[in-house]
Amino acid sequence: MLTGLSWLALEAKYLEPAERFYAETLEMDCERRENELRFLAGETDLICRRPTSTPRGGLHTHFALSIPAEEYDDWWDRLSEAYDLEEARFGPSKSLYLYDPDGNCVELGQRDVAGPGVDGIFEVVLEVESIDRAGSFYADLGFETVDVGDGRKRIRMDGPMALELWEPHLGIADARGGVHVDLGFETADPDAAVEAVADRARRLEAVAEGRRLRDPDGHVLTFVTS
Template structure:
């Protein structure tokens, strides 16, 4: 049903230090640059930095993960550890490093099977939710599949266009937290099918056309589903 993650938006208090962190420290290409919003490229996914001037605002204290080629991991560690207090976690044979951006978002750089060079995709987003069961039901209706449940049942991991973790409030690796009022954009072949699948589970429908559906999920995260193709969302 969903064919890709087109956008993750983060709220930033001051645009310039956020832009510098992502464009210079993490070497993400800038797609668009404005007075209140900057869009960078994390592979095919747009990473939006947005001042809180309107709604949707962009996520606060969002934990998310960027893909780097496995062979570049040590280079990234050496590069970032000079200025940041990094934390490392292992997942089977793969390693991830964690650091914080200027606005308190927990950024993970994880070894993935990507071409690179540098950051080449966004593979995980963590949302804070009030009820795991309610949120899980909503995202499974969108085609996500549960692949792991935490021992304390305060988190679940789902697989879809990217990995989606749903966390009831708690601290994760590197004291990361799930994001609140996160703004996600997805590509889909059929927005009408998305609307039918989620039914009345949404908190609110913001906009609905033949090519685009914008809703707030049960925890008030903003979700945009745009028809894939030449007019797909940035």
């Protein structure tokens, strides 16, 4: 049903530190707009937005950026000079973790991408009150559960990107799931996506981009035509 992740939006108290971190430290192309920055992460926009309107963007959101596998050691060497990095292995792949100026846990993970540098967002973590309720909601949008962990405090679902749903706890690098995260999804039929979850959604509305709703935990989902 959902064919791509169009954007992930984060709240930034001040834009200048966010711009230095993502544009300079992580070398991502940046477009500056009123009250927000848009960074190019492959086919997805990573948005840092000042809290001047709604949707605000996510707080303390853990998400993962794709980098070419062969670049990993260079990224580690450079970033470790200024950041206290953590590392995790997932089968043959490695990921490093650091924090942006607003307290978001940013993962750079080895993926099969062209690069150079950041080339996509492959995971987003949302904090939810109930795994069962949130898992059912996102399953009806086409996500499929592929892993359950931590005594059912966490599930991992596959879709346009990996979606992790966490009941409140700390993960790798003391990461937390994001609250009031703003996600944009591409789909061939925004109306059908809304209808699939309309009975449990909050604040359904039409917007310039397409159709928008809030999930039961207050995360904002916008469906745009692919």
